[in-house]
Amino acid sequence: MHQNTYLPEEFLREMQAIMPSGYDISDFVAACRRPLRKSIRVNTLKISVDAFSQRASDKGWHLSPIPWCDEGFWIDADESIAPLGNTAEHMCGLFYIQEASSMMPVSALFNNLEDEFRTILDMAAAPGSKTTQIAAKMNNEGVLVANEFSSSRVKVLHANIERCGVRNSALSNYDGRVFGGWLPESFDAVLIDAPCSGEGTVRKDPDALKNWSKEAVLTISQTQKDLIESAFHALKPGGVMVYSTCTLSVEENQHVCLHLKNTFPDLVSFESLSSLFSGADKAITEHGFLHVFPETYDCEGFFVAKIKKLGRTTPPSVKKRLGKFPFEKASNKIKQEVAHKLYQSLSIELPSQSDIWLRDKDVWLFPSALEEFIGEFRFSRMGIKIAESHKNGYRWHHQVATTLASGAEPNCIELTIPEARDWFMGRDVRPENQSGKGEVIIKLGDDVIGLGKWVGNRLKNGLPRELVRDKNLF
Structure with missing residues (x-):
């Protein structure tokens, strides 16, 4: 129990005023002081839910299904030797440690099987839980623009995308308010998990409300209104948008x-989420939104709304100054080579x-659906870097293995657990009685973990710096 969880009196009065009938403030306070259940989401870009469930059972992990996410589970695991984040399964990208309620927005975005999304914008993407969830739902097809305003958090976002084998993303680093003018009516779907006051996060951070004030809530609300308008302009007519926060204030x-409805009265349709999962009615508002209090499903407080755009809007005008695009699309001859x-x-x-794109000696693989955005917007990173060219051919890169290899290829080396520990710590390894030439796919069991290069009887480590770990490994 987090008995020292800070809950300001004014905040509690606000919560009591907006709670649905049948809710009690004492239950709310008790829930806020209860530690969160740990939850994970299986990354189906790497492993099926059934295969992961079997592996979890073999390891003695107990999984309980999360009702609103087919890939999500509450997990009970012994972390005395190594935390879940340092297990081999996590470092291989087989799962993402993600709070259960934060899985709701992407589930809501994809709950209509008739919707087909070729272009998706994740407007506030870091650290990447929902971005990687979207990429898995897209099966790495189409293009996923993942934007993050904080430049320092872009590095974390990229590391998680890389770990989870995402290859259809394009990263950007802008204030989300630019999208409506720069890329109007460009996306089939938009997720805006908006920056917020974080009222729902006190169960994992007892000091989350130390600086809470009503004035701050109102200030943030104005920013959120700007962001949702921008997202709506960026959405194609007929497209869908999910707006979500990890806060509770109305x-x-x-x-x-x-x-948004008042600004575009004839163009906004609220799509009810009452059938998103069994029990959703406990959190449904009069407009069909999900307003989740911590005690409702024993998780973080959260809010999710699904919105459909019924017609065209007039976006704000902007003057674009992009400069020269530094990549050149490869010819068919080079692509075939x-x-x-x-x-x-x-x-x-x-x-x-x-498609293959070139920048000096670097060889990149871009999702084909990205091409329509080239010349319209500047991205900080697109697709995956697969190689560097040199006079004798190509020097392949880490993501070639982790995003494109299945592990069934003949040119694989399977490491022992001690060797894999060294590998994830950035060290070269020397598999016993083995040697070879050139690059080779590195595996731990059936899982591809990277790309190495033979130097005599030593495998030179190709793990990117941001994925290297230094202690408490599996």
Whole structure:
């Protein structure tokens, strides 16, 4: 129990005033002081839910299904030797440690099986829980623009995208308010998990409300209104948007959505989430939004709204100054050469719906759906870097293995657990009685963990710096 959880009296009065009938403030306070249940989401870009469940059972992990996410589970695991984040399964990208309620927005975005999303914007993406969840739902197809305003958090976002084998993303580093003018009516779907006062997060951070004030809530609400308008302009007519926060105040939630409705009265349709999962009615508001208090499902407080755009809007006008795009699309001849050399070296095939782009000696794989945005917007990172060219061919990069290899390729080396520990700590390894030439796919069991290069009997480590760990490994 977090008995020292800070809950300001004014905040509690605000909560009591907006609680649905049948709720009691004492239950709310008790829930806020209860530690969160740990939860994870299986990354289906790497492993099926059934295969992961079997592996978890073998390890003695107990999984309990999360009702609103087919890939989500509450987990009970012994972390006395190594925390879940330092297990081999996590470092291989097989799962993401994600709070249960934060899985709701992406589930809401994809709850209509008739919707097909080729272009999606995740407007406030770091650290990447929802971005990687969206990429898995897209099965790495189409293009996912993942934007983050904080430049320092972009590094964390990229590391998680890289770990989880995402290859259809394009990262950007802007205030989300630019999208409505720069990329109007460009996306089939938009997720805006808006920056907020974090009222729902006290169960994992007892000091989350140390600086809480009503004035701050109202200030943040104005920013959220600007962001939701920008997101709406960026959405194609007929497209869908999910607006979510990890806060509880109506000013940051219902009022923001109603502001959008008042601004575009004939173009906004609220899509009810009452059938998103069994029991959703416990949190449904009069407009069909999910307003989740901590005690409702024993998770973080959260808010989720789904909105459909019924027609065209007039976006704000902007003057674009992009400069020269530093990449050049490869000719068919070069693309065929890269594909041939990659298959010859590692038995890996280039995926469909992707194109080769060149920057000096660097070889990149971009999702084909990204091409319509080139010349319209500046991204900080697009697709995956797969190689560097040199006079004798290509030097392949880490993500070739982790995003394109299945592990069934013949040119693989399986490490022992001690060797894999060294590998994840950034060290070269020397597999016993083995040697070779050139690059090779590195595995731990059936899981691809990277790309190495033989130097005599030593495998040179190709793990990117941001994925290196230094202690408490599996």
